[in-house]
Amino acid sequence: MTITANTSGGEGASGAPMLELDAISLGKRYGRRVVFREVDLHAVSGRVLVVTGPNGSGKSTLLRCLAGLERPDRGEVRWQQGQRRWGVRERRARMGFMSPELALYDELTGTENLRFFARMRGARPAAAELEELLVRVGLAGRGPDRIADYSSGMRQRLKWAFALMHTPDALLLDEPGVTLDAKGFALAGELVAEAKQRGAVVIIATNDTREMELGDEHYALG
Numbered sequence: 001m002t003i004t005a006n007t008s009g010g011e012g013a014s015g016a017p018m019l020e021l022d023a024i025s026l027g028k029r030y031g032r033r034v035v036f037r038e039v040d041l042h043a044v045s046g047r048v049l050v051v052t053g054p055n056g057s058g059k060s061t062l063l064r065c066l067a068g069l070e071r072p073d074r075g076e077v078r079w080q081q082g083q084r085r086w087g088v089r090e091r092r093a094r095m096g097f098m099s100p101e102l103a104l105y106d107e108l109t110g111t112e113n114l115r116f117f118a119r120m121r122g123a124r125p126a127a128a129e130l131e132e133l134l135v136r137v138g139l140a141g142r143g144p145d146r147i148a149d150y151s152s153g154m155r156q157r158l159k160w161a162f163a164l165m166h167t168p169d170a171l172l173l174d175e176p177g178v179t180l181d182a183k184g185f186a187l188a189g190e191l192v193a194e195a196k197q198r199g200a201v202v203i204i205a206t207n208d209t210r211e212m213e214l215g216d217e218h219y220a221l222g
Contacts, residue, residue, distance in 0.1 A: 017082030018045045019169055019201050026075035028061055035061050041219055048192060048202040050215030057222030059205035060174050067097050067172050096168030098159050098176055104147045110158050111143035117162050137161045138187055152179040160191060170201040177211050189214060
């Protein structure tokens with residue numbers, strides 16, 4: 001069942017044209033195994049869509065398809081802002097993505113990891129900008145530490161920093177609260193609320209009831 005916002009078209013919170021996602025009749029399979037079929041989603045600026053479902057239902061795969069990191073076998077994913085449809089380059093530049101599968105480099109420091117990921121996007125943030133980002137996710141003063149010395153919760157906070165680095169217009173989050181303690185989860189909720197307030201499209205894939213509560217709309221897989 002899909003529940004969608006009543007808003008369509010118009011302007012986002014910043015006065016810019018509203019960003020909309022439409023996923024139309026998406027299907028994905030690996031060999032003979034059907035991951036999901038006939039998925040229809042609609043998401044808009046300033047709203048949080050939560051995709052739920054048990055383990056193995058295809059939540060992570062669906063999120064990768066929406067992000068353009070994986071191709072669906074059928075159907076269409078359309079990101080559109082006003083009359084302009086996003087191409088591959090705009091998705092890469094204007095989308096933030098977080099996943100348990102995101103690999104951090106243990107031999108590098110937190111700051112070095114962020115700088116590396118920024119350069120992959122063609123950006124060269126100043127040291128002060130990276131430190132400000134680390135403060136924002138609760139890692140003040142930990143930028144010079146190697147990732148090998150980070151706890152699992154600290155690694156998840158750094159993934160939040162990666163997702164938020166370029167103030168994305170679309171934020172796709174796969175289990176954003178995993179490994180976080182109560183304080184870290186509260187921070188994650190605040191970051192979702194901030195993204196929603198500035199008019200981003202936020203999509204969360206989860207089977208965690210706490211994360212489900214962050215949603216304005218919900219779509220159940222499986």
